[in-house]
Amino acid sequence: MKPFKKALSTLALACGLIGAGQAHAENLKIGLILPLSGPFSTIGKQILDGVKLYMNVHGDTVAGRKVELLLRDDTGIAPAVSQRAAQELLVNEKVNILAGFGFTPAAFAVAPLSESTKTPMVVMNAATSSITTKSPYILRTSSTMGQFTAPNAMWAAKNGMKNVITLVSDYGPGHDAEKQFVKTFTENGGNIAAQIRMPVQSPDFSPFLQRVKDAKPDAVFLFVPAGEQGVAFIKGYRERGLDKEGIELLSTGDITTEDLIAATGDAAIGLKTSFTYSEAHDSDVNREFKQKYKAMYPNQRPTFLTVGGYDGMHLIYETLKKTGGKSDGDTFLASAKGMAWESPRGPISIDPETRDIIQNVYIREVKKVDGLLQNVEFDVIPNFKDPGKQP
Secondary structure (H helix, E strand, C coil), rough: HHHHHHHHHHHHHHHHHHCCCCCCCCCEEEEEEEECCCCHHHHHHHHHHHHHHHHHHHEEECCCCEEEEEEEEEECCCHHHHHHHHHHHHHHHCCEEEEECCHHHHHHHHHHHHHCCCCCCCEECCHHHHHHCCCEEEEEEECCCHHHHHHHHHHHHHHHCCEEEEEEEECCCHHHHHHHHHHHHHHCCCCEEEEEEEECCCCHHEEEEEEEEHHHHCCEECCCCCCCHHHHHHHHHHHHCCCCCCCCEEEEEHHHHCHHHHHHHHCCCCCCEEECCCCCCCCCCHHHHHHHHHCCCCCCCCCCCHHHHHHHHHHHHHHHHHHCCCHHHHHHHHHCCCCEEEEEEEEEEEECCCCCCCEEEEEEEEEEECCCCEEEEEEEEECCCHHHCCC
């Protein structure tokens, strides 16, 4: 630990000198650390799409400063790579703000650098509850696992499910999802028959699906990272006949994201999930957002990841307007806390106490709408805070 602390001290000194020399620099440099290659590259690409869309709509200048994006690929769940990228961005590129972070290990690895250099750090996806506690300069515009897991458990209990097995990927967000579902479901009178964890990298779902089928619970609660794993699980769930055995599949919306739902096909119809954004969300802001998105990306569909990146840039731009272009950590954070706006997902705000996002969480069902599979919202828990930070 001593060499690492010494390195942080040296980095803080270097960044302090950089900040003093660049107080009136024109360009605002944002270091964007995302998984842009490897098995989770679609996550980074969708966040980047949201960032670029915001800048395309609102311009590349804010509060008199030209915004410059500096991209770094951390390849996925590779915290050492994320940390090296952040060090290089801070020392060599002299970035003013760090942003992105597709996964929790990346955010955890970079948080000490954010704190030691007093650099604002905007998390656009990573969902472990404790991330914002790792540095006082972290803000989040995505969500926490607890935010969309607790409503799922509440809905399950309310709709007569008594006996549930949890099945989650074995890493931070999966642990958070498991913990929150178990807590909320049992508090509402439910029973957890088993808690099962699966490898996060390239899992074989067959033995886990068979174990659930043999146990015959009322439902299985699933969390896997957004991406192709959800497609594989849903198809396996149908092929092994768990639905025909009366075993309901409950999940966060990671498994029915708009970019992959077509690959799942009609096997997704009827699945109920809890999440924060749906392309089908009924609001003028979302309709305008989709129109601009389609103009820029005509062959794609917007997802929660796109919105996380889009809202992250909104937070940065609007905060800089409030600070008159000042981007030092203390000024930036003081102005960002409590900020509220209408997002494509609905009303959101930054909790001034936790620096985490407050937002609506929707219960949705996959339906075919005008020939297109959509997550149709039918219930909402408004202005829901991260339950992991509540007493």
